Amino acid sequence: MPEIPLDHVHVAPDDDPENAPAVFVLHGRGADEEDLLPVARHLPDDLHVISLRAPDPLQGGYTWYELDLSAGGLEESQPDAADFRRSLDLVAESVEAAAEAYDLDADRVGLLGFSQGAITSLSLALEEPDRYAWVVALHGYLADAHADRGPDGIEGKPVFVGAGTGDRVIPESRSVAAADRFEAIGADVTRGSYPGGHGIGQEELADLVAFVESQTA
Template identity: 30%
Template sequence: MHTKSLEYLIRRPKIEISKPPLLIMFHGYGSNEQDLFSFAEELPDELLIISARAPLSMGFGSYAWYTIHFDATTSDKFSDLPEARSALSTIDLFIEELKAEYEINEEKIFLLGFSQGTILSMAYALNHPDKIKKVIALSGYINEDLIEKPFEKERFKALDFFVSHGTVDQVIPVEWARKTEPFLNKLKIKNEYHEYPVGHGVAPQNFFDLQRWIKERCK
């Protein structure tokens, strides 16, 4: 399916529910909307699940939210910032379109990102804490260049993050991810941080932990 802004897959709630919570998935660089959607069947029945396709086509079913400079050695040079900011604007439009299309509980919108999708999910929630309360951030990091300043801690009171990373991630070093927890703690944002002995991917235990985290917050 598609809105005016992005193509997406949908899993409707498996139970009759008025105004279901919404979970939106944002895949990583070079992937597509099928990737994270493989989790959908194992997530809580009451969720309306949307898996979005990034706007930039790389050919052969691969898509990206923005260009990555793989030869960069520091996180601040890794991302094409104008493209990433454009992607955040597209995501904002996409979320507004979904709210208009589906009757959802706007107090329970989850973003679930992987890698590039995580970087954007965390930046979006920090820029729009009035719209997003919960973020599942897999194998990514906080890119402060994408976050509007100054930080108004009062606005962040309802935010809640699940953050995880592989200790042997060969794409995004775990050292970049380890800055996330202190960053969120400084802003007094509720968060749960996990590491798993894997590369750039989601270990089974990681999935069970995020599944539990989501279930607890769907109640």
């Protein structure tokens, strides 16, 4: 079995795990690989769930990268370039290794990220659109480093973008801008804005589950 670079939790499908579709789950800043498992439990039973742990310890949890606050504070922050590049590579390497280790259907691999995990997921989708069949990005934004990426391979890609109307960590406007950009380059975008702050409420959960079910049916 190949070594998977990032620590993770793997939940196999209930039936016939060989060549089954999969979702890679990327948590937010200061959380860990267990954080989004309650969300993943609502997803279809025929999915492999591989929830990855970010590489760097932070406040009892982990982070994908440090923040560049030079633009004026948390609400305008960007990923630190070197950290971000390292995490993007580690996730891509982990997806490749896990596909072999767990006999995944490589043509039916999705990404589901929250906050930093959403930012990472959107960038991965632009870097290697052929690797990911669909993307869920909750309460994130499109990093400046990838804002000008062209449409090659992203046309028609199903992308779900969720935002919180009262989110003070990643304002709704940043998630809306990410959805607008993906629409502009031809992705098939489903978007939702939900009451509340930097978290996943029941309405948002129901919509993302419906989106994933539509991609894996």
